[in-house]
Amino acid sequence: MSEVDLEARIPNNVGLRDNKRLMRALETWQPAFLDWWRGLGPSDFNEDLIYLRTAVGVGKGGWAHYDYVKMPDYRWGIFLAEPSGDQKIHFGDHLGEPVWTEVPGEFRNRLRRLIVTQGDTEPASVEQQRLLGKTAPSLYDLRSLFQVNVEEGRHLWAMVYLLHTYFGKDGREEAEAMLHRHSGDPDNPRILEAFNKPIETWVDFFCFTTFTDRDGKYQLAALAESGFDPLARTTQFMLTEEAYHMQTGENGVGRILHRSAELMREGIDPKSRGAIPLDLMQRYINFWASASMDLFGGEDSTNAAESFAMGLKGRYREGDGIYKDPKALGAEYPLEVPAEDGTMTKKSIPLRRAMNALLLDAYVQDCTRIVSRWNRDLDRLGVDFRIRLPSKRFNRNQGVYAGRPFSPDGDLLTREEWEARKDEWLPSEKDRDYVKSCMKAVYEPGKIANWIAPPHQGVDGKPFEFEYVKFH
Ligand SMILES: [Fe+2]
Numbered sequence: 001m002s003e004v005d006l007e008a009r010i011p012n013n014v015g016l017r018d019n020k021r022l023m024r025a026l027e028t029w030q031p032a033f034l035d036w037w038r039g040l041g042p043s044d045f046n047e048d049l050i051y052l053r054t055a056v057g058v059g060k061g062g063w064a065h066y067d068y069v070k071m072p073d074y075r076w077g078i079f080l081a082e083p084s085g086d087q088k089i090h091f092g093d094h095l096g097e098p099v100w101t102e103v104p105g106e107f108r109n110r111l112r113r114l115i116v117t118q119g120d121t122e123p124a125s126v127e128q129q130r131l132l133g134k135t136a137p138s139l140y141d142l143r144s145l146f147q148v149n150v151e152e153g154r155h156l157w158a159m160v161y162l163l164h165t166y167f168g169k170d171g172r173e174e175a176e177a178m179l180h181r182h183s184g185d186p187d188n189p190r191i192l193e194a195f196n197k198p199i200e201t202w203v204d205f206f207c208f209t210t211f212t213d214r215d216g217k218y219q220l221a222a223l224a225e226s227g228f229d230p231l232a233r234t235t236q237f238m239l240t241e242e243a244y245h246m247q248t249g250e251n252g253v254g255r256i257l258h259r260s261a262e263l264m265r266e267g268i269d270p271k272s273r274g275a276i277p278l279d280l281m282q283r284y285i286n287f288w289a290s291a292s293m294d295l296f297g298g299e300d301s302t303n304a305a306e307s308f309a310m311g312l313k314g315r316y317r318e319g320d321g322i323y324k325d326p327k328a329l330g331a332e333y334p335l336e337v338p339a340e341d342g343t344m345t346k347k348s349i350p351l352r353r354a355m356n357a358l359l360l361d362a363y364v365q366d367c368t369r370i371v372s373r374w375n376r377d378l379d380r381l382g383v384d385f386r387i388r389l390p391s392k393r394f395n396r397n398q399g400v401y402a403g404r405p406f407s408p409d410g411d412l413l414t415r416e417e418w419e420a421r422k423d424e425w426l427p428s429e430k431d432r433d434y435v436k437s438c439m440k441a442v443y444e445p446g447k448i449a450n451w452i453a454p455p456h457q458g459v460d461g462k463p464f465e466f467e468y469v470k471f472h
């Protein structure tokens, strides 16, 4: 079952060769995917040779292979992680029952919805980032962008495989619709809001990969616990790739902060050198962190409760046995919600209904760790400025804080106070124009734009100066 067939037209470890019907269906979808890639994927770079890693196995060591490849020739494959442990459902109402290898009829719609929602984000981010190659700060970064893009493409393949294999005609239609919805399309947009916002600059890109790809990590991690075994194992493998995307973001933001702090240490205003002031970075972080928190959905959600009860979507690291009660019954989750009169009131909700809130808490903890790493570097460079993660209440469009004027510290304001101060907290048009004016492509090996520090190390043991992209 899990032997990797690398010779097949679609590399896979799901035994595609033995399932001719499925193979034909996926081979029919493949040209549509390639059309989409050429039309809405990275613009202009499809004939160039990019030094990319390609997944070739699912084992712990050596799962990827590095080489020069033209992006449209990338070997998008279908890989499931090895089956784990005892193959029992480990949370919810079906606790202890064997995992499902087929879709249980009564969960079919919900499961399809979960897969479609996840799947839709993958091509969406490629569309959002399609013009960034034109302003890459270095060849190293250009390569990183394309690495992320091709892997998001592979994640789409992963979800489309599930739809084609387990959901019959509906699944095939959903797989097609994934290529028809487009990021920001007024008539047929992507499902989730953060995936319809354009990523116009590399500052946005690094914030997006830090905060939005990290939401992806938590959604995938919750699905990786699923009682539906093919979904669990698909998402487990996706997480291996996802780690690089988040690293790209964390390092990218860190390198921008580092560059500005270096200038400030010498008494130079970053703006005078076309670098990014730290308070401006804070506003971009506020924007993308809050938009990404919205992706977790409402804190109080019967939908989330049902997905948990059914054993389809677990808590973060549920399988590691870190929760006392794998059924999550009889416990409450405390929430503070704004009342109409402008005060905050305490409210308790049954734990199962708070699954989104719990996942968001794990995410916030993770983000807090990233922010303190950035701050340690600022500290080392002797700069006083500290980055802060905005409160969960700030600038939200989903959940109990949606549409209410909270400061980044989480204080409830009046509308007037919010209007007066919002440009301190979120990027203004002027900010965006300035950042855009800094974005100019640097394509010479070993050279880098003035607004970002070079990385500590290159990729695959290669130095920063390596020719990561060879133009045709
Ligand atoms: Fe992804």
Ligand SMILES: [Fe+2]
Pocket: 152, 213, 216, 242, 245
């Ligand atoms: Fe990603």
